[in-house]
Amino acid sequence: MHILLTNDDGINAEGLYELYRRLHKKFKVTVCAPEAEQSAIGHAITLNKPLRVKEIYKSKKFYGYAVDGTPADCVKIAIRCILKEKPQMVISGINHGPNLGSDVMYSGTVSAATEGTILGIPSLAFSLATYENHDFRFAAEFACLLAAKIEKTGLPDGVLLNVNVPSVAADRVRGVMITKQGRSFYKESFVKRVDPRGRKYYWLTGKVKWLRKPKDSDIKAVEEHYISVTPLQFDLTDYRYVDILKNMKIGLR
């Protein structure tokens, strides 16, 4: 199987490299990732500037392609311009930090996998649910196992998997839980400062405050040391509300 590997932490990220090393033992892997960190970039694509692609070497060996764009850009340009054949899978990660609950909306890691899905390729997103521990080995091992499983079973059209691995020692991981997206809420604020030229600026800061984490949610699963696997799709319609809206009889005047 030929895997297109990308991320949103950038081509120099450790999580990407660890995943590359593990997948590479079993699969053909092409790395195409953002040149710079693209966290919280959402599903952005670059329309109003051109993109450049650089070949990146590690210890004198070819490692992959760096693009001065977003994770979704990387997937698009790899498939349309760089790869001679369509890859059989898109994998994004391993992100350094969780992508749980409403964070999924802001996640570049997930958006790369979404782009793969939009282009008709089975796609997986992986995150290590911590901002501290840098040991990606267990998460990479599991990513490789899940990729092999999905290679056999496939994924339905329009579905991607969002995987979050808890940051605990491998022998303390309790198993895999199929979850639904919880809802997270940030108690956020802006730090207001004045620059050396006397002009005000604002810097976003904030603490996560979980809002809804039912038993079968991604947030709860990771808290309880399970690997969370959430199937995602990108029809955002709120079907529960369609009929209520119809009954409101909104007219032209």
Add this chain to the structure above:
Amino acid sequence: MHILLTNDDGINAEGLYELYRRLHKKFKVTVCAPEAEQSAIGHAITLNKPLRVKEIYKSKKFYGYAVDGTPADCVKIAIRCILKEKPQMVISGINHGPNLGSDVMYSGTVSAATEGTILGIPSLAFSLATYENHDFRFAAEFACLLAAKIEKTGLPDGVLLNVNVPSVAADRVRGVMITKQGRSFYKESFVKRVDPRGRKYYWLTGKVKWLRKPKDSDIKAVEEHYISVTPLQFDLTDYRYVDILKNMKIGLR
């Protein structure tokens, strides 16, 4: 009612101004919009640089705040830093161009309304479904009408409305249709060029090719000259696939 008004085409966009002028007659309106065009920015937020806010005047009268960030940034910073009181509604638009089908994933216009919803405020996104005609008056009129309606009824927690207005003369609009998100597909490619210094660059280009536009979809409604109103939510879980995944019994090895 106090409305926070934003967009993704930027503070100088005609669609924003037309909507401001119309809403302003009936409501208190605060404009806070990106300084520069932010199309296809998805739900990006700015974490790794500070944001600056400028006061913008039109014909010597205060018009609103320009932020050097994304539409979601504008909503966050307006609510957290600029406004003294929480607005009762967030309105995004009028976008110059449709936000239909899978485009919703890439849309800065929709993401601003999503951010409002995440922050607990009823939010509406408006788009004029054309890249040509610049006459936003009918769309602005309808936006004002819908805002007044939603002011009375409210919206359920976690639901926003994505509205696309067809670009035809007002008397040819056939009515309002409550729709679901269709699925659109781009036949896209990259133009490959060489810059004056001999380096290659790539520029994304593409034509929309509709993939799925069932009778009750946003895409079909606008094609048939209806105003499309789609209720959106941001739980991306594919509930149909949860049980299938559970039956796959994915383990740790």
